[in-house]
Structures are given as C-alpha cells and as structure tokens.
Amino acid sequence: MRTNESVGGGRASTFTQLKRRDQLVDCAIEAIAELGFPRASVAEVARRAGVSKGVVTYHFAAKDDLIHAVITRVLESMTEFVQPRILAAEPGKFPEDFIAPYLTAWVDYYRTHATEVLALVRIYNSVRDETGRPIPAFDVRADEVMAVEQVLRQAQAKGKLGTFSPRVIAASMKAVLDDLLIQFTDDPSLDIETYGKELVALFERATKLDMHQVEE
Numbered sequence: 001m002r003t004n005e006s007v008g009g010g011r012a013s014t015f016t017q018l019k020r021r022d023q024l025v026d027c028a029i030e031a032i033a034e035l036g037f038p039r040a041s042v043a044e045v046a047r048r049a050g051v052s053k054g055v056v057t058y059h060f061a062a063k064d065d066l067i068h069a070v071i072t073r074v075l076e077s078m079t080e081f082v083q084p085r086i087l088a089a090e091p092g093k094f095p096e097d098f099i100a101p102y103l104t105a106w107v108d109y110y111r112t113h114a115t116e117v118l119a120l121v122r123i124y125n126s127v128r129d130e131t132g133r134p135i136p137a138f139d140v141r142a143d144e145v146m147a148v149e150q151v152l153r154q155a156q157a158k159g160k161l162g163t164f165s166p167r168v169i170a171a172s173m174k175a176v177l178d179d180l181l182i183q184f185t186d187d188p189s190l191d192i193e194t195y196g197k198e199l200v201a202l203f204e205r206a207t208k209l210d211m212h213q214v215e216e
Contacts, residue, residue, distance in 0.1 A: 021059050023049055025069050032070065033118040037126035042066070067123060071137045074116045081109045095151045096160030099173070099207065100200045102148065106177050107196030110184050118185045141178075145170045152207070162209045173203055 027048040031040035042063055046053045060066040082105040089101035110117050129135050145167075152166035176199055184190050 017059070020051075020055070021069070024056055024059055024066065025073050028066050028070050029073070029116055029119045032122050033115045037122045067127065068137065070119060071123060071135075074113075074120045075137070075140060077113065077116060078109060081113070082106060091151045092154075095155035095158065098148075098151045098155065099203050103173065103177070103199050103203065104196055107180070107192055107199070110181060111192050114184070114188060117181060121181060121185045141174065145174050148173060155207075160209070161207045164207055169203065169207060173199075 024045060027045045028040060031044050031048060035044065042056050042060075043053050045066065046056045049056070056066070060069065085105040085108070086098075086101055089097055091098045091101075124134055124138060127135055148170035149166045152161065152169055155161040156163075156166065180192070180195060180199070184192055
C-alpha cells in the first residue's frame with residue numbers, strides 16, 4: 001500500500017511531496033551534523049521528521065539517494081550565498097579587488113551555515129566511490145580553483161597585481177578555506193571572522209604589486 005502522500009496527484013500533491021522531501025533533507029542534515037554520518041540512519045531521519053521509515057524510503061529509495069540530495073542542497077546553498085557577494089565586487093572590472101570579497105564570502109557562509117558545513121564535512125570524510133575517492137559531487141572544487149585563477153590572471157594582465165603563480169595562489173586560497181572549514185567544524189568557538197580577516201591580509205600581501213613594479 002502506498003503512503004497518503006502518493007495519493008491524488010496534480011499540483012497540490014506535487015507541492016506536498018516537494019515540501020516533504022525538503023523536510024527530510026533538512027532532518028538528514030541535522031542528523032549528520034549532530035550524530036555523524038554512520039549514525040544518521042534512515043530511521044533516525046524518519047524519527048526527526050515525525051514520519052515512518054516508509055515515508056523516507058518512498059521519497060528516497062536508498063540512503064545514498066538521501067545523501068546525494070543533502071550534498072546537492074548544501075552545494076546549492078553555497079552557490080546561492082557566495083556567488084552574489086563575489087559578483088557584487090565586479091571581478092570582471094576590478095579583478096585586483098577580488099581576494100577580499102572571495103575569502104570573506106566563504107568565511108561568512110561557514111559562520112552562518114554551521115550545520116550545513118558540518119554535515120558536508122562529515123559526508124566528505126565518510127563517503128567514497130568504488131576507487132576510494134570522494135564522490136563526483138565534490139568535483140566542483142577544481143572548477144572553483146580554475147575560476148579564481150582566471151580572475152587573478154586578469155588582474156596581472158592589467159598590471160594591478162604583482163608577480164606570482166595564479167594557479168598556486170588560487171589553489172592555496174581554496175586549501176586554507178578547506179582547512180578553516182575543518183577547524184571550524186572541530187571548534188565552533190573559533191573566532192572565524194578574525195581568522196578570515198587574517199587570510200585576506202595574508203593573500204593581499206602575497207599578490208600586491210612590488211614597489212619596483214609600481215615605479216616602472
């Protein structure tokens with residue numbers, strides 16, 4: 001017998017199903033963040049949502065499907081939060097001013113979305129594909145490094161930043177953000193805002209024009 005949520009059809013039914021899926025994903029994020037990945041079972045998600053385990057498996061046939069939905073939700077929330085803040089700095093026009101808004105946007109996301117961040121870290125540390133590597137959903141990291149590298153190259157081409165490897169700086173910024181993510185999940189009392197300001201100062205010093213370049 002199918003659950004009540006599958007009865008009916010039409011727009012109202014679809015809306016109800018989407019709301020239920022969203023609720024289950026929210027509960028999964030909370031369970032993973034609080035209990036860790038292994039203990040965040042389908043039964044635990046159902047308990048938190050106040051529904052039977054069958055309702056969860058109706059919407060997500062396997063735990064893997066639910067976990068992929070969690071990853072998608074968190075990655076989308078990252079994009080929705082970070083991207084507008086970076087674009088507001090107009091990196092196409094002012095690539096030399098990109099570092100501060102880029103780092104600050106990520107630090108602010110970590111600070112305001114601690115539960116989502118912790119859930120994602122727990123998944124990343126626990127879930128691997130058949131080759132032992134993180135699942136493909138996390139491949140967006142490489143794309144981001146390439147995008148940051150491109151902005152830094154544009155700033156150099158305009159003579160606005162110093163001599164350095166854009167690839168190394170882009171990868172380094174992402175690496176320290178990843179490390180900060182882990183530190184913050186291990187120690188939520190970390191003064192993440194001050195940490196972020198230090199990162200901005202560090203990378204702005206590393207990429208600024210040398211005095212002899214300015215004189216030329």
